[in-house]
Amino acid sequence: MSYKIVEKEEVATDTFKMVFEAPDIAAAAKAGQFLIVRIDERGERIPLTIADFSSDENTVTTVIQALGKSTKKLTKMNVGGSISDIAGPLGTPADVKQLGTVVLVGGGVGIAPIYPQISAYKNAGNRVVSIIGARNKDLLFWEERVKDASDEYFVATDDGSKGHHGFVTEVLKNILDEEKEKIENKTLENPKIKRVVVIGPPILMKVATQMMNEYPDVEIIVSMNTMMVDGTGMCGGCRLIVDGKVKFSCVDGPEFDGRLVDFNTVMNRLTIYKREEIERAEKYKKECEGGVCSTLD
Amino acid sequence: MTGKAKTRVEMPEQPEYIRRNNFEEVALGYTEELALMEAERCIQCRRPKCVEGCPVSVDIPGFIKLITEKKWTESLEKIYETNFLPAICGRVCPQETQCEELCILNRKENAIAIGRLERYVADRYYESPESLNEKGRLLSKREKPTGKKIAVVGSGPAGLTAAATLSRMGHSVVIYESLHKPGGVLTYGIPSFRLPKEIIKREVDEIKYMGVEIKLNYVIGRIKTLEELSESYDAVFIGSGAGLPNFMGIEGESLNGVYSANEFLTRVNLMQAWDEEYDTIIRKGKNVVVVGGGNVAMDAARSALRLGADNVTVVYRRSDTELPARREEIEHAKKEGVQFRFLTNPTKIIGDYGDEKVRKYDVKSIECIEMELGEEDSSGRRRPIPIPGTEFEIEADVVIIAIGTSPNPLIFNETPDLEKTKWGTVVVNDDLKCTKENVFAGGDIVTGAATVISAMGAGKKAAESIDEYLKNK
Numbered sequence: 001m002s003y004k005i006v007e008k009e010e011v012a013t014d015t016f017k018m019v020f021e022a023p024d025i026a027a028a029a030k031a032g033q034f035l036i037v038r039i040d041e042r043g044e045r046i047p048l049t050i051a052d053f054s055s056d057e058n059t060v061t062t063v064i065q066a067l068g069k070s071t072k073k074l075t076k077m078n079v080g081g082s083i084s085d086i087a088g089p090l091g092t093p094a095d096v097k098q099l100g101t102v103v104l105v106g107g108g109v110g111i112a113p114i115y116p117q118i119s120a121y122k123n124a125g126n127r128v129v130s131i132i133g134a135r136n137k138d139l140l141f142w143e144e145r146v147k148d149a150s151d152e153y154f155v156a157t158d159d160g161s162k163g164h165h166g167f168v169t170e171v172l173k174n175i176l177d178e179e180k181e182k183i184e185n186k187t188l189e190n191p192k193i194k195r196v197v198v199i200g201p202p203i204l205m206k207v208a209t210q211m212m213n214e215y216p217d218v219e220i221i222v223s224m225n226t227m228m229v230d231g232t233g234m235c236g237g238c239r240l241i242v243d244g245k246v247k248f249s250c251v252d253g254p255e256f257d258g259r260l261v262d263f264n265t266v267m268n269r270l271t272i273y274k275r276e277e278i279e280r281a282e283k284y285k286k287e288c289e290g291g292v293c294s295t296l297d
Numbered sequence: 298m299t300g301k302a303k304t305r306v307e308m309p310e311q312p313e314y315i316r317r318n319n320f321e322e323v324a325l326g327y328t329e330e331l332a333l334m335e336a337e338r339c340i341q342c343r344r345p346k347c348v349e350g351c352p353v354s355v356d357i358p359g360f361i362k363l364i365t366e367k368k369w370t371e372s373l374e375k376i377y378e379t380n381f382l383p384a385i386c387g388r389v390c391p392q393e394t395q396c397e398e399l400c401i402l403n404r405k406e407n408a409i410a411i412g413r414l415e416r417y418v419a420d421r422y423y424e425s426p427e428s429l430n431e432k433g434r435l436l437s438k439r440e441k442p443t444g445k446k447i448a449v450v451g452s453g454p455a456g457l458t459a460a461a462t463l464s465r466m467g468h469s470v471v472i473y474e475s476l477h478k479p480g481g482v483l484t485y486g487i488p489s490f491r492l493p494k495e496i497i498k499r500e501v502d503e504i505k506y507m508g509v510e511i512k513l514n515y516v517i518g519r520i521k522t523l524e525e526l527s528e529s530y531d532a533v534f535i536g537s538g539a540g541l542p543n544f545m546g547i548e549g550e551s552l553n554g555v556y557s558a559n560e561f562l563t564r565v566n567l568m569q570a571w572d573e574e575y576d577t578i579i580r581k582g583k584n585v586v587v588v589g590g591g592n593v594a595m596d597a598a599r600s601a602l603r604l605g606a607d608n609v610t611v612v613y614r615r616s617d618t619e620l621p622a623r624r625e626e627i628e629h630a631k632k633e634g635v636q637f638r639f640l641t642n643p644t645k646i647i648g649d650y651g652d653e654k655v656r657k658y659d660v661k662s663i664e665c666i667e668m669e670l671g672e673e674d675s676s677g678r679r680r681p682i683p684i685p686g687t688e689f690e691i692e693a694d695v696v697i698i699a700i701g702t703s704p705n706p707l708i709f710n711e712t713p714d715l716e717k718t719k720w721g722t723v724v725v726n727d728d729l730k731c732t733k734e735n736v737f738a739g740g741d742i743v744t745g746a747a748t749v750i751s752a753m754g755a756g757k758k759a760a761e762s763i764d765e766y767l768k769n770k
Contacts, residue, residue, distance in 0.1 A: 044576040269553060277578070
């Protein structure tokens with residue numbers, strides 16, 4: 001099997017939008033789901049969130065941060081090239097329904113999976129407020145399309161190079177506190193915020209969930225990006241503790257009620273191959289010295 | 298070569314001290330001479346008991362007679378009448394509890410080595426020039442096209458057999474496989490030192506030559522639902538297996554270095570993590586503990602050894618005689634240096650969390666308790682009971698949980714009229730028909746984890762039921 005790359009664009013520093021031709025996956029994909037991708041025979045299977053999909057154009061879109069060997073190798077490929085395998089759509093789709101106002105928060109590469117949720121929640125009759133953030137403005141991407149799709153839009157950068165100087169959680173807090181005030185003064189015009197969805201690095205999701213303790217009537221949904229191999233529920237490598245029970249992120253998730261997730265276990269389990277991954281990335285970098293990769297076949 | 302062999306001809310094997318360090322096949326296969334010697338021992342019973350023990354009813358005396366006549370291609374054709382995967386079956390079937398157990402010569406433990414002969418016939422053909430001919434495949438004869446289309450979920454032994462049987466009957470078949478390679482448990486579960494990948498590829502290719510289409514990377518329950526398949530095909534066969542790993546639910550099971558046997562074996566077998574050239578990583582423990590006593594536990598233990606472990610210990614809650622794994626594989630494991638601790642059950646897994654400078658989250662050891670056998674339980678086996686106060690620790694940096702698997706629930710997604718049991722298996726009648734109109738099922742999805750050959754038997758039976766169903770529709 002072979003899946004062609006039909007579009008490729010560097011959208012932020014070391015961050016690439018890649019669009020694959022995959023008609024049956026595109027027809028079935030829903031917001032909140034992901035793909036498992038394998039470049040070639042020796043490649044590993046890696047999970048990538050679905051950032052967009054079009055059944056008219058038969059394509060699925062991912063946004064990939066080139067960090068380790070596999071993501072670097074993948075993002076070096078160009079339009080016209082193809083990879084050997086894409087399995088998808090995987091995971092339980094986002095639980096989209098009419099709630100009122102929903103706040104979607106995307107941190108770093110988390111901006112990508114947040115994007116399809118905007119139109120999904122809007123189509124379900126919600127008012128959508130989007131907050132996107134990154135360490136600096138060069139790591140931000142898709143600002144225009146997120147802004148256009150949302151009812152309200154905020155941006156934050158850790159270094160203040162764009163938007164709010166600080167974390168997305170601070171922006172979220174301001175929005176929730178402002179709403180609280182308006183409710184007290186009986187000046188709230190928009191539908192009440194019922195749910196917050198946060199997608200980004202585990203530490204962001206953990207901190208955001210802790211912050212939500214002050215707003216017990218608002219749901220907090222997170223998307224758990226654990227280690228994965230098959231992505232279909234047959235290995236248990238993606239297991240995490242939710243409400244004291246073992247769940248598989250690839251089948252029961254990837255979205256969960258943040259208040260029930262044991263984030264520490266997730267973050268600890270993500271370190272299992274850290275040493276090997278760093279060694280491998282170094283080795284790959286050496287092999288690619290001079291701009292020509294000796295491993296490309 | 299004169300004189301008849303009086304006892305079973307031994308299977309040549311790699312010596313233990315060499316094979317424990319490589320993933321190449323342990324059993325080297327008969328030579329022509331050894332095969333003839335063994336085949337000549339068969340007394341060609343007029344009422345062969347061995348055939349009754351075969352889940353797909355191979356004409357055993359038939360193919361063995363053709364060996365003695367050196368009619369190699371005809372012998373394979375005879376096997377192909379009922380068995381589409383002879384090179385696989387010859388290697389992994391538990392013949393000692395099936396055909397060979399019933400062999401009349403077994404009274405003196407000299408049963409004909411039926412499996413080894415089946416393997417020889419299949420291997421010999423594939424290594425011969427005739428097999429390279431693209432046209433005129435041995436399996437190409439099919440009935441006239443019926444115009445009926447059938448979807449098969451899963452390309453494991455049940456799905457492959459159902460597809461091949463239906464294809465031979467003239468139906469058009471498409472297999473939907475969730476992984477990126479076909480074979481199911483043959484590919485991800487069974488290590489290459491028992492079943493080389495090239496063997497699987499050969500036998501799957503033969504089935505594809507019959508006209509069966511295999512769509513890889515299709516997870517039914519996600520990309521398409523069973524409901525959709527049921528609507529767009531004339532019939533559906535579910536052979537999705539029992540791939541959901543069971544965990545013990547003990548403390549420490551989420552520590553880094555604790556693997557389900559499925560994950561461990563998938564990384565090693567499907568993703569070839571043992572090979573440095575492949576990108577998938579695996580934690581190669583120095584002290585590995587495997588919990589469980591079935592074939593999967595043996596496969597995991599022997600794989601861990603080959604990855605370079607200093608100590609591999611299998612922890613099993615009952616005793617040696619009760620181990621459910623094939624005796625042949627238990628003996629192989631012992632000879633290769635796998636240690637066994639019987640009447641032992643884990644109570645918790647202990648972690649090394651490092652200190653303030655270097656934080657860790659790794660397995661350090663596994664605490665176990667000694668067991669004794671009490672009264673018989675509902676399965677007829679004596680129930681293991683923990684002996685209080687006998688807790689002890691085994692040092693471990695990798696723990697593999699091989700206590701069994703259950704059916705993957707994804708197949709039931711959005712298909713409410715497909716009834717399942719409380720164990721998650723699919724409800725079927727005697728004809729392997731499900732509660733949903735044109736859907737049939739067989740193999741581990743019905744029985745829970747069992748053998749390759751019983752799955753094949755179910756695939757064949759279901760195909761016959763589907764054929765009957767389509768005729769009467």
